[in-house]
Amino acid sequence: MNILILVRQVPDAEARVKINAQQVDLDGATLVIDGMDEYGVEEALRLRESGAPIEQIIALAIGPKRNEDALRTALAMGVDRAIHVETDEKFDAVTLSRVVAQVAQAENATLILAGGQEADWDSQALGAASAERLGWPQLTWTNELKLDGDTITGRHDVDDGNESFRATLPAVVTTQQGLNEPRYPTLPNIMKAKKKELRKDDPAGYGLSSKVRTVNAEIQTRARLNRMIDGKDAQAAAQQLLDLLRNEAKVIA
Amino acid sequence: MILIVAEHAAGKLAKATLEMVTAARESGREGPVTLLVLGQNVAAVANEAAAVADQVLVADLPGLATYNAEVWAAATTQIAQEGEAHTVIIGGSRSGREYAPRVAVKLDAAYLEDATKLSSNGAALQAQRYTYLARVTETVEADGTVVVTVKPGSFAPAAPAAAAGEQYDVELTLPAARVEVTGKSVEKSSRVALTEADVIVTGGRGVGSPENFSRYVEALADNLGAGVGATRAVVDAGWRPYAEQVGQTGKTVQPKAYIALGVSGAVQHLSGMGKSKNIIAINKDAEAPIFKVADYGIVGDINEIVPALIEASRK
Numbered sequence: 001m002n003i004l005i006l007v008r009q010v011p012d013a014e015a016r017v018k019i020n021a022q023q024v025d026l027d028g029a030t031l032v033i034d035g036m037d038e039y040g041v042e043e044a045l046r047l048r049e050s051g052a053p054i055e056q057i058i059a060l061a062i063g064p065k066r067n068e069d070a071l072r073t074a075l076a077m078g079v080d081r082a083i084h085v086e087t088d089e090k091f092d093a094v095t096l097s098r099v100v101a102q103v104a105q106a107e108n109a110t111l112i113l114a115g116g117q118e119a120d121w122d123s124q125a126l127g128a129a130s131a132e133r134l135g136w137p138q139l140t141w142t143n144e145l146k147l148d149g150d151t152i153t154g155r156h157d158v159d160d161g162n163e164s165f166r167a168t169l170p171a172v173v174t175t176q177q178g179l180n181e182p183r184y185p186t187l188p189n190i191m192k193a194k195k196k197e198l199r200k201d202d203p204a205g206y207g208l209s210s211k212v213r214t215v216n217a218e219i220q221t222r223a224r225l226n227r228m229i230d231g232k233d234a235q236a237a238a239q240q241l242l243d244l245l246r247n248e249a250k251v252i253a
Numbered sequence: 254m255i256l257i258v259a260e261h262a263a264g265k266l267a268k269a270t271l272e273m274v275t276a277a278r279e280s281g282r283e284g285p286v287t288l289l290v291l292g293q294n295v296a297a298v299a300n301e302a303a304a305v306a307d308q309v310l311v312a313d314l315p316g317l318a319t320y321n322a323e324v325w326a327a328a329t330t331q332i333a334q335e336g337e338a339h340t341v342i343i344g345g346s347r348s349g350r351e352y353a354p355r356v357a358v359k360l361d362a363a364y365l366e367d368a369t370k371l372s373s374n375g376a377a378l379q380a381q382r383y384t385y386l387a388r389v390t391e392t393v394e395a396d397g398t399v400v401v402t403v404k405p406g407s408f409a410p411a412a413p414a415a416a417a418g419e420q421y422d423v424e425l426t427l428p429a430a431r432v433e434v435t436g437k438s439v440e441k442s443s444r445v446a447l448t449e450a451d452v453i454v455t456g457g458r459g460v461g462s463p464e465n466f467s468r469y470v471e472a473l474a475d476n477l478g479a480g481v482g483a484t485r486a487v488v489d490a491g492w493r494p495y496a497e498q499v500g501q502t503g504k505t506v507q508p509k510a511y512i513a514l515g516v517s518g519a520v521q522h523l524s525g526m527g528k529s530k531n532i533i534a535i536n537k538d539a540e541a542p543i544f545k546v547a548d549y550g551i552v553g554d555i556n557e558i559v560p561a562l563i564e565a566s567r568k
Binding site for chain 2: 166229
């Protein structure tokens with residue numbers, strides 16, 4: 001079986017995000033492979049190491065050139081090869097799922113691993129939309145996964161707690177914190193990764209046309225009061241805070 | 254028509270449903286606001302729904318007894334097609350954001366995810382949403398049929414209308430669920446749910462220990478009738494269950510008051526609580542980033558301040 005992993009290169013959580021001409025401008029920002037996607041890369045490698053008959057682990061990125069770095073990271077972690085559908089055009093997740101579905105079919109993938117929520121779009125849609133296009137079931141927010149033949153079992157978070165599940169491949173699984181601890185690429189593996197295939201695909205072949213337009217983007221910060229209360233006298237500080245919350249902010253009774 | 258899939262649990266309509274009704278009315282889209290109630294034994298929920306919507310469609314079927322993404326997507330799509338809905342609104346809960354993209358694909362519709370504001374601009378529906386770990390507010394728009402998920406806590410809950418909406422039973426052809434649920438653990442809490450709480454008390458590593466967490470965070474929350482939250486560090490350390498985690502990989506909350514005890518204020522945490530109406534931070538480290546986003550801050554020792562707060566809030 002083959003596993004397809006979706007990766008994105010996103011700003012580091014501590015990176016300052018700029019706005020230029022009403023759009024997000026990542027020029028100069030520190031970019032990293034999306035942490036949520038990294039869990040997917042790691043999990044695929046662990047499934048193989050646990051003895052599952054996995055022939056190929058393929059990483060797919062769709063987007064601007066910077067995504068090459070995410071693919072190189074995945075290759076250095078141990079993924080076999082990578083595909084980059086390079087485009088500077090902004091597509092929404094539901095549109096991008098067309099590419100995912102076509103690549104999954106062309107590569108005979110029976111398991112797709114995707115991050116539970118991307119740190120750039122703050123979207124959870126790519127895994128689910130890809131599953132729908134392929135007619136596959138999906139398991140989202142997975143924090144435990146086992147593979148036995150073509151049966152997957154595991155555990156994932158739901159609205160009011162968590163569930164254990166069983167499903168038959170093919171399926172889409174979205175990953176998150178708690179699933180595993182992603183490995184660091186070692187230097188020899190980083191060197192080896194340079195020789196691995198990173199194929200460039202033409203986006204024109206996938207029939208993409210986004211239904212969603214971005215009108216503008218802005219950094220919106222709520223003005224905060226920033227009122228500091230002296231904490232040296234605990235009793236007085238506590239009383240002052242409660243008074244402010246009751247009478248000024250009116251948030252507690 | 255505007256079709257809203259009602260969220261409900263334990264025989265009661267969720268607050269999120271009332272928020273979606275407001276979102277629908279503020280969207281500027283035309284047609285009756287229609288609530289779709291999916292489930293089994295949902296007569297009470299349907300009655301509650303009728304009080305706020307123009308009409309209610311009720312699918313009371315054994316196949317809908319428990320949530321399943323593919324089944325919910327199929328049911329919603331069938332009703333949207335039959336009713337010629339141009340706008341489908343689904344809750345921005347974990348499950349809502351799981352099946353809504355499937356509905357968008359089935360309907361070949363645009364998908365506006367996790368909207369915090371809706372308005373119309375000619376034929377286009379415009380939505381605001383947060384991106385980049387909630388550091389950026391984007392406005393996106395789409396024409397034609399649109400599927401929208403609405404971020405909990407972003408709209409005021411709708412008040413009951415003057416006249417109750419008509420209720421109609423609907424027939425559905427449901428697919429078989431392909432994901433088998435083999436066990437379930439409901440993280441029950443006697444406290445108010447984080448996403449519904451007006452006040453949240455959250456503890457970070459600065460609280461010191463699991464024992465202190467109970468002694469300070471839980472005790473203060475109980476005094477204030479608040480929900481209990483935790484940071485990722487606290488959850489990773491095993492002090493608290495994941496269900497209490499607030500942040501990028503946990504829950505997003507927007508209470509009236511968010512009281513952060515011993516929380517440093519990492520970006521990932523701020524992305525989950527930064528939109529709270531009032532932020533109150535207590536931390537002994539005056540340099541903690543949480544103070545930059547706080548309305549009220551106390552630099553001080555949790556061990557002294559919180560007992561004093563608990564004592565004072567009891568009066």
